[in-house]
Amino acid sequence: MLAVALGSACLVGVGAPAASAATASDETAKLPIASFAGLVVDDAHERLYLTDGSRRSGKSAVLVYNFQGQKLDSLPTDGPVSGLALSADGATLHVSQSNRMLTFDTATQAASGASYTSYDVNCGREVAVAGGKTYFTETPYNDANCDDADNYTTLQQVENPYPLNTGWGVRGRIKLESGPGAPDRLVLGQAGAAAGTDAFLTTFDASGDSLVRGPSRRFADAGGAGALDLKDIAQSADGRRIAVADAAYGTRLLDAGDLADAPAGYQPLPEGAKASAVAFSGDGKYVARGAAASGSTPDLLIQPADPAKGTTALEFAFEDELAGLRVVPQGLAWAKDGSRLFAVTSDGRDGHWLHVIKPPVAQHDSRFTGTLGTTPAKPVVGEPLGIRGRLELDGPAPAGPVKVAAVREDAAGTQEVAEARVAADGTFTVLDVPDRVGAATYTLRFLGDVTHRPAEDVAVTVDVAKAPTAIELTAPAEAPRASGVVITGRLTGQGRALPSGIDLSVTRTDKSGTTGELTSAAVAADGTFRIKDLPGKRGRTVYEVSYGGDALHAASSARATVRIT
Known part of the structure; x- marks a missing residue:
């Protein structure tokens, strides 16, 4: 980090x-504010305007900062202020005061006029410019409880400060937004309404003399879950998308044409x-x-x-x-x-x-180079497998960790694999422990970051074999026929632990070539076993112990030769 x-x-x-x-x-x-109501960027003059959201602070001011974060000035007002917006040409700053809408010349910072509105004590106003006109919200009757869902909130114009007939019953606190990507579009969203309210989002075309309502959407399902908890709205630079900061959901990305969810959305915000x-x-x-x-x-x-x-x-x-x-x-x-x-x-x-x-300031390309290798070359189920590769990043070297994501696809489906950290020279090793025998395809991905575009995925398919097993025998070189033969041993296996209750098959072949099957040998929890036999003939005798294997382990066998005297 x-x-x-x-x-x-x-x-x-x-x-x-x-x-x-x-x-x-x-x-x-x-x-120097106790609360916050609005922030506007004046690119032409490289200034920021901020307003205090406190509704009972008496005289207030609009704070002016430059793009370096230094305070330049404050624009005086004679009452509490809230929302603000720049005019379409950027020459005028509109500021909502408790009893009027103020205007300031952005070139000179001088007050340039005011228009009276209903008196607002607590709720404040949202201000936005669309279609060349400045709109603001008003909660004129019951602003003692701004979040009351029964409040009737009106939408008005600075140029014609009378309630507009929008064809939409606006209740509770309203958020209002416009943007340069769609200069004629006004977006309204219900926020701060009483619990249980299925808050709405809607758009208006402000290009003409009157507003024309476009699509609208509510978000709760039939059971009331998923209602919008609106905190902010933004329109993309090309006007095709609307993003909504929803405290109950995260960042919703919507299609501006119908307010449906965009085909691809952003990843969830971090947990919490x-x-x-x-x-x-x-x-x-x-x-x-x-x-x-x-x-x-x-x-x-x-x-x-x-x-x-x-x-x-x-x-x-x-x-x-x-x-x-x-x-x-x-x-x-x-x-x-x-x-x-x-x-x-x-x-x-x-x-x-x-x-x-x-x-x-720029995004650079990224790519996987060379071929992917595996360690070991012949992977087995239940044992670590490394997928080795190299990631190349154009532009400056990242200062923080870069990681490669991976997924494994086998007969059981698709499974995410732990990310691999990329070394300074671009090399990485994705580690996994395959849990199924057969073909497994590993797809590696670099999803990009703020300065790098995603790399094209690469994949490698490996054949995962059963884990090998081994039998180790300890037997005497000679044994008298009268007292019999005792052979001890141990069964071991790689990968997953061997199952309990294993019985090993045991055969005996005497010097004449006759082979007989003996009683099976039971394997203890630690893998050890013991075989006792009373052979019928003297001479060279071969004992073979075999394990038939299981779904995850291969078969194995071992032999011991004993001279019977």
Whole structure:
């Protein structure tokens, strides 16, 4: 693991490449806010705008930071503020205050106007720009309990601040989102509703004079399980996908056309992490997924936006109470060119921090080279088998561990095999213990990471044989016919333990060539056995002891020659 110090913050990057080791997270800043409501990136002026989400803080301000995490200014307000958004041309910042919608000129930072709205005490507003118009949510009647599912929430326009007829009965707290990938699309999602509510997600076409509702979806099944616990919404750079941070499920990736699950989704968040935020980079390369987790469990994952381009993520765990413990809801935003990710973290109380994270700037190819080899050359069931190979990575050498995944397919089906760590020279050995006789095909995979694309799978088929056994005999060279012959021995086997209750067959062949079968020899738990015989003739006598084998072990035999006197 790669540990990156962020002032007093501790991040853990898993599989982080050397190119990003020094720049993975360059800045962290303590924010002078007790709660968090919104984050907007102004790429044209390289500024960040953040608002305090406290609804009873009296006079508040919009904080202004640069892309290096340094505070530049604050925009004064005369009441609590919440949501904010940039106009379509980026020239105006719209800020929701408790009793009005404020506007600021992004070039001069000067206040440029205000429009009055219903008075909001507790709930705050969501603000988004779509179709060239600025929309905001309003909970005008019962904001003493913002999460009450009976609240009737309206959607309004700054340009025409009257409730809009959306054709959708909006109840409870609402999240509102738009994005440059689909500039005319507005996404609404129900959040914070009472327990048991089957929360909805829906889209609107905002290109015309009035909103046109598109597809909608609820997520609970017939038994009420699987309901949406919405924390954040993001639209991909090409507008084809909508990602939802669902605290009850993880990161849902949906088809924007019908809100159905995308053909391929992201891997689950680490166990114990609950989704809190999601954001796509403007260049279309990456997705950032934020979470609330404890201890060393990752709170932030950065990975290719397209799941088909690799599922391995760059992971960060925020573990320092002096720099945040988790990513707050809606606390992620990218610079348009994907060069920086801005993340807001919280200590779970009233402490908040801004982190500036620089992901790798390029992805490089990877490939398996040469042919796969096996050790031993002839594998047997129940014994370790090594699959040797080499992985080649273009670009900078990774600073953290790189691993190769593998699966074994045999007559019993498909089984995952433990990952193999790749050495500095690219070599690796996948270790497995096959448990079935016959052909077994091993498929090796490198799923890629933030800086490397996945490699094309390679495979090798091996013929797994039964494990060998051996019989060792101890017999006298001579024995008098009157007192008989005593032979002792031991049966041993490789692989799985030999079964209990084994009986060995014993034959005796005298000097005249006559062969007779003796009483079988019982094998003790430690593999030992004892044979006693009273031969009928003097002279050279051959004793043969045989084991017939079983489903996992091969047959074996041994001979001892005794001269009977």
